[in-house]
Each structure stands twice: as structure tokens, then as C-alpha cells.
């Protein structure tokens with residue numbers, strides 16, 4: 001990431017942009033609740049179509065971009081945002097990894113258009129890729145939706161002149177610290193050991209196995225994880241789990257290739 | 264009503280509280296490398312702070328983070344300290360934004376420095392790759408300052424390119440106590456100096472091992488070549504001192520990040536003799 | 549004394565708890581002046597929890613292991629080293645009024661070693677303020693499945709290692725459900741009532757208000773005996789063996805299975821390493837420096853700026869975990885940095901058992 005140095009006393013100019021997505025990540029900004037009020041007092045959120053009527057153009061100090069470019073005009077917007085911001089943060093697993101829409105890679109695009117977009121077969125859609133395929137991305141705020149903690153750490157860090165300290169270690173660390181019941185030990189398919197922490201282990205904390213929406217840790221031991229996970233889940237179900245949110249994560253591709261070889 | 268009185272232990276020192284220092288001067292030494300002159304805000308500390316060449320400080324900025332940085336001024340310099348910082352990540356980038364008058368926070372000094380006292384009367388060879396000249400410069404300046412205590416000084420400094428050679432304006436002073444040779448990996452056509460790897464400088468000066476100590480700091484890739492050459496020249500492991508770099512958090516042997524096999528780089532190191540780390544294959548990586 | 553008299557209900561027994569109403573009342577009384585942690589149930593787990601935050605008479609003393617060890621009382625998973633505001637540092641003052649009740653023998657022994665570690669060389673202020681001001685009370689255990697304290701030399705404690713010890717041997721509702729004969733390492737005599745053993749003056753003072761008979765400790769307290777044939781590892785030999793095993797294939801074999809998830813070290817009573825992080829609010833002049841538990845099993849533990857990783861492979865990281873416990877701590881402190889509690893194995897998704905690892909290091913199968 002570039003060396004962002006806010007001149008002291010100057011307020012950060014923040015833009016929040018949405019490409020094709022369900023806008024759940026943008027909603028996380030509104031869900032900041034009390035923090036949001038404090039946030040708008042501390043920084044200038046000058047572009048936020050979901051919450052503002054009048055939106056300004058760049059330059060921005062930070063641009064949060066959620067979703068994936070699915071149409072040529074969205075690609076133009078993405079490139080324009082990159083040109084006009086110091087820090088570009090991919091907001092959520094769609095912009096980081098293609099998210100749920102990237103499941104299209106596991107189906108025939110023609111079929112998809114026929115069944116999903118019935119009557120709009122001539123739709124001018126781009127193949128789904130993470131935004132890093134098109135522009136340089138400084139930060140990935142993964143998750144579906146992105147985590148409020150990471151949004152706040154990003155903003156407060158950049159105000160202070162710190163590089164955001166996002167967690168790269170597995171969910172299990174935070175899960176154990178919360179002293180949750182380990183679902184994996186109970187035979188449930190929890191992807192915690194190979195999924196990045198940072199969401200506050202929200203799912204295992206309420207008894208739901210981690211679905212891996214934050215994507216893989218660095219150098220995950222997938223071979224061993226699959227062996228352990230398939231003790232309680234079938235291999236196809238497991239692959240579907242990996243394909244759900246972060247199917248374009250580079251760390252997963254070898255596993256998918258092997259799977260394609262099998263079916 | 265339970266009795267809460269417990270015998271109080273001797274007051275404990277809180278190692279994690281840093282002291283405030285002011286930046287007096289900032290200089291750019293090379294692209295991405297800056298040199299800072301500091302002084303403690305506390306006058307008592309300013310007066311009494313003492314350390315050995317090769318020791319480091321835990322340097323921090325409030326709200327940014329903390330990192331180990333070697334002191335690059337000599338212990339003989341009183342009242343102020345100098346640091347030389349390469350922009351590498353969170354803290355070091357923020358340090359590069361500091362201006363004279365700004366504060367930073369330090370604790371230490373930590374670790375074992377170069378045993379200069381034991382080297383009295385000997386010739387000294389300093390071998391520095393890149394930013395590795397920072398801790399060595401403290402020792403060089405110390406030896407220059409106490410000229411009579413030491414024999415001949417030889418400084419061998421390698422860098423990526425001529426722009427990255429550090430402390431160039433001090434070589435003349437150093438040369439009054441000995442020899443300074445530099446070499447770079449690559450250089451523009453008008454460069455008159457040496458191009459190549461740092462071992463070429465060892466070949467050039469062809470040092471004799473008798474009554475000589477060697478002080479080394481640089482990137483791990485440099486170590487095996489330099490050490491191999493020194494061995495061929497007949498240097499004894501107990502006379503070769505190397506400053507190791509490891510991930511560090513606490514500086515006081517508690518966080519475990521800096522451990523190499525069975526020693527703590529922050530406590531027994533960062534300066535260790537090759538004899539001390541003999542047989543530890545992972546030490547010189 | 550029968551079950552009605554001891555006040556232990558059937559459901560307490562079913563979940564493996566020993567709950568005594570008088571004990572509950574007493575701890576609640578202590579909670580007025582101290583932060584009192586006891587093992588209690590939460591979401592199907594046993595967890596050291598603060599008395600008063602849980603239903604007073606619902607807690608009990610678990611015979612089974614807790615998720616996090618009692619060390620969390622003195623070395624919390626996340627703590628503030630200091631706060632700062634407008635260029636001024638405001639040191640955090642750790643609380644020194646904790647009582648932890650319900651440590652097994654292995655954990656009391658681990659506590660002594662962890663404290664020795666935090667005291668040795670450069671003392672750790674925050675840990676020691678909490679620990680030196682704290683009071684720890686043990687409780688009889690019935691060997692927890694998967695534990696092996698006899699192998700690591702952490703199967704006995706002496707007065708001074710504990711302030712108080714609640715001896716439940718012979719109490720109805722305790723050993724009757726467990727491995728009765730084994731309790732206390734000797735045949736059962738029937739102690740009809742719990743009794744408290746004081747291991748320090750602080751413990752003795754505290755117990756003045758306790759509803760149980762109080763005795764002074766006269767000697768070592770031992771964990772129940774292990775299954776026949778299990779004996780202490782050659783602990784003095786292990787440092788050299790571990791050192792020699794660096795790079796050996798056993799570590800590569802473990803690396804094939806290990807997920808690098810860190811569960812094993814987070815639950816370990818003798819792991820204590822940490823990292824630090826600064827945190828600020830929306831006004832950057834105000835914030836705090838935190839220290840948080842770390843784990844050498846995580847990829848980035850020894851990585852430095854620029855990306856070079858001094859412990860690049862998972863096998864090497866696993867070796868570092870075991871070498872810390874059986875080489876470095878044994879050499880610097882004279883005791884293995886593993887209490888034998890078995891928690892790491894219990895919580896490891898890949899079933900990595902230190903007993904097997906050490907057996908492999910020793911080149912012999914267990915018991916052979």
C-alpha cells in the first residue's frame with residue numbers, strides 16, 4: 001500500500017462505491033450504528049450513494065469498493081475510482097474473490113443467462129473476477145459481509161497514519177479465545193482452521209460452522225483439512241462450501257482442479 | 264472479611280513503557296533510508312543513558328506500533344542518539360514522516376552489542392551490507408574516537424547501487440584510522456568504484472587473521488559467502504561477530520518471536536560470535 | 549455422608565461436577581472482595597468464569613478440563629499495556645485481586661513454572677502484578693482423559709505452589725462416579741467432607757471464613773496415579789534429543805497433518821508468547837498499546853518486513869513448539885514446558901498428541 005500520510009488536521013475524504021453486488025457490505029457501514037455517527041463527524045464520506053443524495057467525485061483518500069464489475073460501465077467506474085484514490089480497499093468477498101457471483105465459473109455462462117436472467121439473454125455481462133484483476137488493490141476487507149471491526153480499523157489506522165492491522169491467522173485462534181464449543185471436533189464441517197480471522201468468529205459463536213466467507217489463510221493445509229472435514233461431510237458438499245464465497249481465491253484452485261478431474 | 268494483605272514484593276520495573284525523545288534533525292541518506300538525531304526529553308535520561316555499539320532500541324510511535332532499531336551513534340557521544348531507518352512497513356514508514364521537533368518513543372537499550380572492550384589492541388574489520396552499516400557505524404565511530412585503543416580499522420561496505428551507500432560523507436574521517444572500501448551490485452556507467460559482491464572487497468584487502476576481529480551486519484544472503492571467505496583466510500570463529508536480525512516484539516526475552524534454536528536474539532544477541540552459533544544451521548539463514 | 553447431606557444433586561453428578569452449596573456461598577462471599585474465577589459450564593464447555601457473572605449455585609468444580617487454562621486470569625488473551633492521549637502515556641495498572649479456584653495438580657505445577665518464566669531474567673510487570681497479588685486454589689482431580697502429567701514431571705505440587713487446595717478425596721458425589729481407587733494416588737479412606745489444605749499464609753487467612761475443615765499442608769500433593777506402566781520421560785535427556793531431531797522426518801510427517809490453526813497453543817497452560825498492536829479511535833491522539841496472545845504455529849510468527857520468514861516451513865514451526873517446551877524451558881528453568889494436561893491433543897482437529905511426538909522423538913513407542 002502507498003505511504004498514506006494525512007496532513008495533520010485534514011479530514012480524510014472517503015468514497016464508498018458499489019459495483020454489482022447485493023450491497024450487503026455497504027450496509028455494514030450503516031450498521032456501524034453509533035460508530036457511524038462518530039465516523040461522519042471525524043471524516044468526510046463524500047461519496048456513498050446508498051446514504052447520500054449528492055455524491056462528490058474524487059480525489060479520495062480511501063475508496064471502499066464492494067461487488068464485482070459485471071458490466072463495461074462498472075469497469076470504467078472502477079478504473080476511475082482507482083485513478084482518484086490513494087488507498088483502494090476491496091470491500092467484502094465479492095470484490096476480493098468474486099464472492100457468490102463467481103459461482104458462475106462452475107456453470108456454463110450460457111445456461112446461467114438462460115435460467116437466471118431469463119428473457120435477458122443478450123445481457124452484456126462480464127465474466128466475474130475480483131477487482132484485483134483490473135486494478136491495483138491496496139487492502140482486502142474480506143467477508144460476506146465485510147467486518148465492521150476491519151472497516152473501523154482501516155479508517156482509524158489511516159487517520160492515525162498506521163497500516164491497518166488486519167488479521168491473517170485462522171479463525172480458530174479467536175474462536176478458542178472466546179472459549180466456544182469446537183464444532184469441528186463434533187463432526188460439523190467448520191472451515192475455521194483454514195479461514196482468516198477478523199469477523200469475531202460470528203458463526204461458530206452461535207453454533208454454526210464457519211462457511212469460509214473470509215477466504216483462506218495464507219498457505220492453508222487443504223489436504224489435511226479436507227481429510228478431517230470429510231469425516232463428517234461428503235466431498236461434494238465440502239467442495240460446494242469452498243465454492244460458495246471465495247471460489248476465485250488462488251489458494252483453492254488446485255483443490256478445484258482436482259475436483260474437476262474427478263467429476 | 265478476608266484478609267487482603269500480602270507481603271509486597273520489591274517494586275517491579277515495567278519494561279513496556281517507553282520514554283519520549285525529540286527528533287532534532289532528519290537527513291535522507293539514501294532512497295528510503297533516513298537518519299535521525301534524537302534527544303531524550305527527560306534531562307536525567309539524556310545525561311545518563313548509556314549503551315554498547317550493536318545494541319538496539321524498541322522504537323515506537325503512539326498509535327502506530329513498535330520495532331527494533333539499532334543505535335547508530337557511538338556510545339562516546341553524550342546527550343544525543345542517532346538512528347538510521349529503512350522504510351520497510353508500518354512503523355518505519357511512519358518514522359519517515361517525522362520532522363524535527365516531533366516526538367518518538369524508545370525503550371532499551373536491549374541485547375548484547377559488539378564486545379569492543381575485549382577487542383582493545385586489535386585490528387578491526389567491519390563488513391556491512393546495506394542498512395547493516397547502521398549498527399556497525401556506532402562501533403566504527405567508537406573505534407575512531409578511541410583511536411589509540413585499537414589497531415588498524417578496515418570498513419567494507421556493499422550496497423545495491425552507489426545511491427545506497429550509506430554515511431559516505433564520513434568515509435574521509437574513517438580513513439584517518441584505516442581503510443574504507445565500497446562495492447555495489449550495479450551502477451550507472453559513470454561509476455568509478457567497484458562492482459560485484461562484498462567478498463571481492465575481502466580479496467582486495469586480503470586481511471591477515473592475526474590479532475584481528477571481524478564485525479559483520481547485513482542481509483542473511485551475505486553471510487555464507489563472507490564467512491566462507493573468512494574461514495579460508497584463517498579467521499577463528501571466536502573472533503567473528505555477527506549481528507542477527509529476527510522478528511522482535513518485546514526485546515526482553517518474553518514474546519518468543521526472536522528465538523533461534525535455543526537462544527533469544529534479543530537477549531543473547533543480536534550480536535553473537537560465530538563460535539556461539541556453531542552447529543545451529545538455522546541461525547545464518 | 550450421603551448425597552442428600554452433601555448437597556450434590558443428581559444432575560451435578562451427571563455432568564461431572566462437584567457442587568457443594570456451602571462452597572458456593574463461601575465463594576460468593578469472597579467475590580465481594582475479589583475477582584473469583586471458578587470452572588463453570590457455558591455453552592457445553594467448562595470455562596473459568598467469574599463468580600457472580602454466572603448463576604451462583606449453578607457452578608461446580610469440573611473434573612474435566614476447561615477450554616482456556618487458569619493462566620488467562622494472570623495473562624489475559626488481550627490486555628492494555630498503556631493508554632496514551634495527546635502525547636502522554638498513561639500506564640495500565642493490572643488488577644491484583646484475583647482468586648482462581650479449581651486448578652488441578654498439573655495446572656498448579658504449570659502455574660509455578662509459568663511464574664518462574666515470567667520472573668526469570670527480565671520480569672514481566674503485568675503478569676507478575678496480577679500473579680503476585682492473586683490467590684490460587686487447587687482441587688482434587690480424577691485423571692482427565694488424555695492427560696499425562698506423570699510423564700512430564702508435573703504430577704505433584706508442594707506447599708507454596710498453591711495457596712489452598714480443596715481435597716475432595718472420599719467425598720461422596722466425587723470419587724464415587726470416577727476412578728475411585730485411583731484418587732490421591734492411594735486407596736480411599738473415606739473423607740466424608742471436603743477439607744481445605746493451606747499452602748501459604750494468604751491461603752490460610754482466606755480459608756478462615758471457609759465452611760470446611762482447614763489443615764496446613766504437610767508435604768507434596770500428588771495427582772492420582774496414572775495407568776500402570778506410564779512413567780516419567782527422561783526429561784534431562786530431551787533437550788539434546790530435540791536439538792538433534794531438528795530437520796528429522798517426524799516433523800515433516802506432523803506437518804502433513806497439522807493445520808497450523810493454533811488451537812494447541814491457545815489452550816496450553818504453558819504457552820505465553822504475544823504480539824503487540826496499537827489501536828486508536830477516530831481521534832488519533834488517543835489510543836492504547838495492546839498485547840495479545842500469539843502462537844508459534846502461525847505462519848507469520850517469525851516473518852519480518854519485506855516477507856522473509858525465518859521459520860518458513862510448517863515442520864520447522866512444529867519443531868519450535870516442541871523445542872520451546874522440552875528443550876528451552878527444560879534447559880533454562882529445569883522443568884518441561886508441558887504440564888501433561890492433554891488439552892492441546894483434546895482440542896487439535898488433527899489429533900496431534902504430544903505423547904506420540906515425544907515417543908517418536910525418543911525413537912521408542914510409548915510403554916515399550
Ligand SMILES: Cc1cc2nc3c(=O)[nH]c(=O)nc-3n(C[C@H](O)[C@H](O)[C@H](O)COP(=O)(O)OP(=O)(O)OC[C@H]3O[C@@H](n4cnc5c(N)ncnc54)[C@H](O)[C@@H]3O)c2cc1C
Nearest residue numbers: 329330331332333348349352353354355509510511852853
Ligand atoms: C536487532 C535489530 C536491529 C535492527 N536495526 C535496524 C536499523 O538500525 N535500521 C532499520 O532500518 N532496521 C533495523 N532493523 C529492522 C527493523 O526492525 C524492521 O525493518 C522493522 O521492524 C519493520 O517494522 P515495520 O513496522 O516498519 O514493518 P511491519 O512489517 O509492519 O512490521 C510489523 C512488526 O513486525 C516486527 N518486524 C517486522 N520486520 C522486522 C524485522 N526485520 N526485524 C525485527 N522485527 C520485525 C516488528 O515487531 C514490527 O513492528 C533491525 C532489526 C533488528 C532485529
Ligand code: SF4
Nearest residue numbers: 172175182183190192
Ligand atoms: S468451531 Fe471452527 S473456528 Fe472454532 S475452533 Fe472449532 S474449527 Fe476452529
Ligand code: SF4
Nearest residue numbers: 806807809810812896
Ligand atoms: S491444534 Fe493441531 S492442527 Fe492445529 S496447529 Fe496445533 S497441532 Fe496443528
Ligand code: SF4
Nearest residue numbers: 813819820821844872
Ligand atoms: S510453544 Fe509456541 S505458542 Fe507456546 S509459548 Fe512457545 S512460542 Fe508461544
Ligand code: SF4
Nearest residue numbers: 816886887889890892
Ligand atoms: S503442550 Fe499440551 S499437554 Fe502440554 S501443557 Fe500444553 S496443552 Fe497441556
Ligand code: FES
Nearest residue numbers: 513514518519529
Ligand atoms: S524480542 Fe521478544 S523474546 Fe526476543
